[in-house]
Amino acid sequence: MTDVDLSIDLAGVALPNPVMTASGCAAAGRELDQFFDVAELGAVVTKSIMRDPRSGRPTPRMAETPSGMLNSIGLQGPGIDSFLANDLPWLTQRGARTVVSIAGSAVGEYAELARRVGASAGVSAIEVNISCPNVENRGLVFACDPAQASTVVAAVRREVPTEIPVFAKLSPDVTDIVAIADSVMSAGATGLSMINTLLGIAIDPDTLRPVLGGVTGGLSGPAVRPVALRCVWQVHAAMPDVPIIGIGGIRTGFDALEFLLAGATAVQVGTVIFHDPSAPIRVVSELATELADRGFKSPAEVVGFAHRSGDAE
């Protein structure tokens, strides 16, 4: 169809294209493999893995909002033992490239997860979900404090072989995302994933109480895309050499292209999977078309292109 070569180099990892699933929106790939070949994606990013099995929160766990949704799943999952025994081998055998998302409630838990994931075969990269409360520090969210964020990232980096890149996933719910980005990069992150969900609330029209069992939830979907793009833009402007994975409401190939133009090297498709389980693979082909239509030969050519007009803030 086109002579676009979608392959990319993401912090030393060769991927056939820049499109991945977003953590928490694709489980560990198996369910989506019923709709398309997950090995044809750039990578599958797993739902965040924790050390122990975790029940998550009570229901209701989601609320639809305009062009988005709120969720308060609470990181339900089987724990690292089950993940390493069942899910990672399946992804590897399937031929998929796997980015393992890890989450913890204390620095030591992140370090232990990093050590075990880093020692496993078939891991292309680790994404550190730092949007979790730190039980050792008054429940403060790691991602919202530069010092805590860097402590986690440094602990993870120490445990992971140097050839495996470590991406820190940042929360947009901060005053200065560039300061957080700078802090986790100084702590040894290879790159950044932006953005995690924004904290929100929805109220039920019948009960007149919060819809979600967890009261607050994370907002995702196309509604957050301009916020995500702004975060990628600001960080790329400040640190043009840092590899960025752009995440936030990507629905079409052009949405993916927007993130590349703002400075992302790769992208993740998340909430839109719930609307269209084939969305990730559709975005791959639409991105090729969007690039070809504009005369580009590869994703790398457009990374940060929007900054070149000289109109950065």
Added chain:
Amino acid sequence: MTVTHPVAAGAQSGPLQVPAEVVSLGPAGDYLLLTLSAPGIAERTGPGQFAALAVGGPQSSMLLRRSFSIYRADPDADTLEIVFAVHRKGTAWLAELRPGDPVDVVGPLGRPFELPDQPVACMLVGGGYGTAPLFSLAQRLHDRGCAVHLVLGATTEPRLFGVAEAERVADTVTVTTEDGSTGVRGRVTDVLPDLVTRTHAGRFYACGPMGMLRAVAAAAADHAIGSQCAVEEAMACGVGVCMTCVLPVIGDDGRTRMTRSCVDGPVFAGDRVRWDAVGTLPPDTVGAPTGGGQ
């Protein structure tokens, strides 16, 4: 009792995502009956499975699919039929569809009702349009030599679905309405004890609101017979990736887990669901918080 899943031998399994087309849309009592041409899905569909419809068109601001149990699946015509009521804007959009309109459909999803290997009298209980999947189930049970006793309940007569059809597919039909506008005044569960005794039912099947399922499961337990209950949990994706449609279910190992109703249900054995705890997180759930929150 041993059981088998009713997907025909050799039939394709697993869901498809297809661009479906509206064949017809019309009223059925207080409900709407939507017939879709959905290539390939009907031949894979068993009773109790559901379909997830995208609403609002390709650029919709409504991201979450709406899931409906499949009323009829016709492999020859390649059509699916669903029954729905207008609640909010998603179903309001569906109610405005016209023949020929496109609808993105994923299905069939979830586990179907398990069928008994031996002929046994079955009591099928439905509340409101929750009766929809019971008619194809009744047919399958009949094909296996099972006597079928249908119990349909609703708050009032127009909220019943499928009474005329019930007469064709079931050996006996009992109707209840809470206002007494037709049939027995009361709830479906009021008539169950007497019906079980008269019909010698050896198995319950149920689909409807959570409160009704809970009562049916309790009645089944009282009579020491098995029940298969199809739940109607709110779902975001319908395909198993979002983890929103969970409820506390007891596994083979006796432990409770927050279990996805989309892929591990919607049909559950009635004695496995912690009905009293739906909407909460029982403290003995695998992975429940021990101190800090989640």
